[in-house]
Amino acid sequence: MGTIKKTTYIIVVISFFISGFLYNMETIKAHRLMIEIEKKGQLGVYFDDGTTASDATVSAFDESGQLIFEEQVDKNGQLTYDPALTIHRFIAEDNFGHRASTMEKDTHIVKEIPAFIRIMIGISCFTFIATFFSFRHQYKEAKEKNNEKRGETNNEKSFN
């Protein structure tokens, strides 16, 4: 069990440094694709670390799901389209399975939490589970040993 305690300590310290490193980079370099409507008639496709998705293809659909147009963004991740079009939904896809849709409203409460805090929440969950079960197991082992000792003492007493 000492090993698990030490390993917990090592992983917490390493995770803290990695989190700090990522925090210092100001953004978390993740790889979620996002569509941002810059203004009517123009949108941008980015990864959530702010880099442009220069190879993304954007499809525009009307309310009945009919494709209105499908175009590739420019090297800056930008796409200009006719602002007179009534577009219900944009879908952006790159060549690696990343996908974004404007139908997914950005109202998720966790997005308001800074990425560093979200990482720490994740690490804390895992560390808590590890520590809880580690101590629980230690407690059980100690209890079993005590019971064995008591049993031995009782046997000795009854023998005497």
Added chain:
Amino acid sequence: MHVADGVLSLPVAITTTIGAVGIFVYALKGTKEEEIPKISLLAGGFFVASLINIPIGPTSIHPLLGGFIGLILGRRAPLAILVALLLQALLFQHGGITTFGANTLLMSIPALLVHYMFINRKSLTLFWKGMMSGSLAVLIGVGLLCLLLISTSSYYHDQAFSVIQLVWMAYLPLALIEGVLTGFAIKHLSLIRPQLVKHLMKEEK
């Protein structure tokens, strides 16, 4: 490697979800309480490692740690991967709801395979076991991803410079890097905490 919602067709999404449930039950069966701390810590490692991005060309990739998790956790690897993916989905919206099963399979199957492939290899040293499993886990994962994409639509492999080719090109450098890092990690772990890799060491010397 996190496949987003809408990329896979419905039959593929359903099949992979059923597969993920199966692999989860297989991993959960017979789990002992004392194994949970180790599973949880490696899930934490996987959770953090997946947030480190390596930009390659127009996209970005991240470490998968399939080989490392597979060698250390063995049959329990899918438990760590599933929980870590769940937290990534909740906290960072990585992956998708319909593709959760596919993502679980993409990362769990390579971990299980490398574990069974390398656990009893007498001729290999720990470093080589780590290196080969690290690289192989990435390659198997990419192979499975390609299989899912091919099953979904011919769009992914029909073009001259297809998605499948791009995925391989992006992940090949990662396979090499992850192999070397896993090799060193396993070797180092055997020196400082041999208990964690004793199941791999029993056949050595």
